[in-house]
Amino acid sequence: MTRIAVVDNQKLKDMQLKKHIQHMCPVNRMGKECITIGENDGLIIDENLCTGCGICPKLAPDAIRIINLPEELKQEPIHRYGQNLFALYSMPTPMFGSIVGILGVNGIGKSTAIKILARMLKPNLGNWEKGGSFEALIKRFRGNEAQGFFEKIEKGQIKVSYKPQHVELIPKSTSGKVSELLKKVDEKGKMGDYTKILEIERILDNDIKNISGGELQRVAIAAAVLKDANLNVLDEPTTFLDIKQRVRLGKFIKGISSEENSSLIVEHDLIIFDYLTDYAHIMYGKEDTYGVVSGVKPTRNAINVYLSGYLKEENVRFRDKPVKFEARVPLKGENKQELISWKSVGKKLGNFSLSAKEGSIKRGDVIGILGENGIGKTSFVKILAGVLEKDSGEISENVKVSYKPQYLEASDELVAAVLKDALDKYPNQIINPLNIEPLLLKKLNELSGGELQRVAIALCLSKDADLYLLDEPSAYLDIEQRLIISRLIRDFAENKNASALIVDHDLLFIDYISHKLMVFTGQPGKEGIVRGPFTMEDGMNLFLRELGITLRRDELSKMPRVNKEDSFKDREQKENGKLYYS
Ligand code: SF4
Numbered sequence: 001m002t003r004i005a006v007v008d009n010q011k012l013k014d015m016q017l018k019k020h021i022q023h024m025c026p027v028n029r030m031g032k033e034c035i036t037i038g039e040n041d042g043l044i045i046d047e048n049l050c051t052g053c054g055i056c057p058k059l060a061p062d063a064i065r066i067i068n069l070p071e072e073l074k075q076e077p078i079h080r081y082g083q084n085l086f087a088l089y090s091m092p093t094p095m096f097g098s099i100v101g102i103l104g105v106n107g108i109g110k111s112t113a114i115k116i117l118a119r120m121l122k123p124n125l126g127n128w129e130k131g132g133s134f135e136a137l138i139k140r141f142r143g144n145e146a147q148g149f150f151e152k153i154e155k156g157q158i159k160v161s162y163k164p165q166h167v168e169l170i171p172k173s174t175s176g177k178v179s180e181l182l183k184k185v186d187e188k189g190k191m192g193d194y195t196k197i198l199e200i201e202r203i204l205d206n207d208i209k210n211i212s213g214g215e216l217q218r219v220a221i222a223a224a225v226l227k228d229a230n231l232n233v234l235d236e237p238t239t240f241l242d243i244k245q246r247v248r249l250g251k252f253i254k255g256i257s258s259e260e261n262s263s264l265i266v267e268h269d270l271i272i273f274d275y276l277t278d279y280a281h282i283m284y285g286k287e288d289t290y291g292v293v294s295g296v297k298p299t300r301n302a303i304n305v306y307l308s309g310y311l312k313e314e315n316v317r318f319r320d321k322p323v324k325f326e327a328r329v330p331l332k333g334e335n336k337q338e339l340i341s342w343k344s345v346g347k348k349l350g351n352f353s354l355s356a357k358e359g360s361i362k363r364g365d366v367i368g369i370l371g372e373n374g375i376g377k378t379s380f381v382k383i384l385a386g387v388l389e390k391d392s393g394e395i396s397e398n399v400k401v402s403y404k405p406q407y408l409e410a411s412d413e414l415v416a417a418v419l420k421d422a423l424d425k426y427p428n429q430i431i432n433p434l435n436i437e438p439l440l441l442k443k444l445n446e447l448s449g450g451e452l453q454r455v456a457i458a459l460c461l462s463k464d465a466d467l468y469l470l471d472e473p474s475a476y477l478d479i480e481q482r483l484i485i486s487r488l489i490r491d492f493a494e495n496k497n498a499s500a501l502i503v504d505h506d507l508l509f510i511d512y513i514s515h516k517l518m519v520f521t522g523q524p525g526k527e528g529i530v531r532g533p534f535t536m537e538d539g540m541n542l543f544l545r546e547l548g549i550t551l552r553r554d555e556l557s558k559m560p561r562v563n564k565e566d567s568f569k570d571r572e573q574k575e576n577g578k579l580y581y582s
Helices: 016-022 054-059 110-117 134-140 146-154 167-173 178-187 191-197 212-226 241-256 272-276 299-308 377-385 422-424 427-431 449-462 479-496 507-513 537-546 566-577
Strands: 002-008 036-039 044-047 062-068 087-089 100-103 159-163 230-236 261-264 278-288 288-292 338-348 351-362 366-370 392-395 401-404 467-471 499-503 518-521 527-537 551-553 558-563
Touching: 002 044, 016 036, 016 044, 016 054, 036 299, 044 062, 044 191, 054 062, 062 241, 087 261, 087 467, 100 110, 100 272, 100 299, 110 159, 110 288, 134 146, 146 230, 159 212, 167 212, 178 191, 178 212, 178 499, 191 212, 191 241, 191 499, 212 241, 241 272, 261 351, 272 299, 272 558, 338 377, 351 377, 351 499, 366 449, 366 479, 366 537, 366 566, 377 401, 377 467, 401 449, 422 427, 422 449, 427 449, 427 479, 449 467, 449 479, 479 499, 479 507, 507 558, 518 537, 527 537
Parallel strands: 087 288, 100 261, 100 278, 159 230, 230 261, 351 527, 366 499, 366 518, 401 467, 467 499
Antiparallel strands: 002 062, 036 044, 278 288, 338 351, 338 392, 518 527, 551 558
């Protein structure tokens, strides 16, 4: 097979159109059955007959993809979901005594690969009608290093535990107290220790249905690692966690790793990925069409290769341009016009008190906001907008704010209706870069987390405002999408001469997007102290001191990287008081 055809028959309901597509196919016109209409009225493409002329994807761009496969993919896939559906080629290989990560965009088969390893999905080697088996996978890898690993999984000598990607779905299938759930899976007898480290002790008596996203994530991780397994498979373990919790989780996972143990991690927070994993695979291909797993590399190399967009060994370019971190746009002087300033602002909200000494925001600034959940970030911006009244202090003037909340509500409205203004006013500035076009005819409640996030960002930016507040815009987005929205928001603020405040827990995203930083310190739920805006160096120094970590720049990619605790660099930077380099 030299090409793959993927058809989404859910999006191709019009029988007239299907017949027209069939009629227009040049292979069909020659009397062969390249495109047929199946028993369930679904359109079927014979990949062996298709010449890749490109006519049918043009007639139904949302529903049909015809992609030429790279030369080396001569073998059948490891798994294919069905005829004209997604195919996964090759597998990641966990390594004992090491933490292995998988890097790649959404929809490229990462979850498929790890579900196969966790034995939740039987690999069918492209024979979806016959069904799959793990034995077939072992045969396929005969003579390869991975063969032994898969054999041990098959024989039960390697026990696998799995933390699913979408922890928010757990309460739909599980009920009862957190403690009851964890007791059931505590085969290691470590429930007391792990719940303490993961800071979920105080919610043990709560019902699983009543805990927050961040708590649910940590409960799901605890449930996975409490099992007596020697391969922990963790799919996106940092979603909903703030930076402190991410770093703590990283230390915890590293701490429970041993020579008899292996972990496989899928993660989009590149700084945590770098910190946590020893080796990494890169996954490439075409979203929702096919995915390929690269050979394993030490994490630093893998990240630099990933950022370069080119896999030398495989001779595959998977991104047009490399990602460069030195491309940071320098501040255009301090002569920018001031948008708003404040002095000695105070506010009491029940038992929570918020205070902000002195600061100002200039037009065109993109300011990253760092701080734990529940520390008053949203309340402060509401005060700036005049939506929430301050108890004391001065604000130069109230500004018009457009706000994208952290938790997104999905109604049954059509995307095209919700984004009417954005479509009219910003087709090139917002709609195209966020790739909204294919979503226009969907309802909000039909969108995936990442799609809903892109729509919410577009909606927030399309409103007329002086100050844009985006709360966790990176959630559910993959690395590529995070970099695209960073550039988009910076360009947007500059062109509109507006300002943006970005609350996020992905340090790389904050480093990439921000001109300046604000840091919220204090105690969540009790006291929030607003500090800054600072320069990036001053803000990061303040924040990293609280976290107890130091960041250096990678020599090649210039990406910030966490120094190994107590390493020479870590000690040197701490001694010099330079915990971060801009
Ligand atoms: Fe037919 Fe293939 Fe051309 Fe589509 S791309 S019209 S299936 S030959």
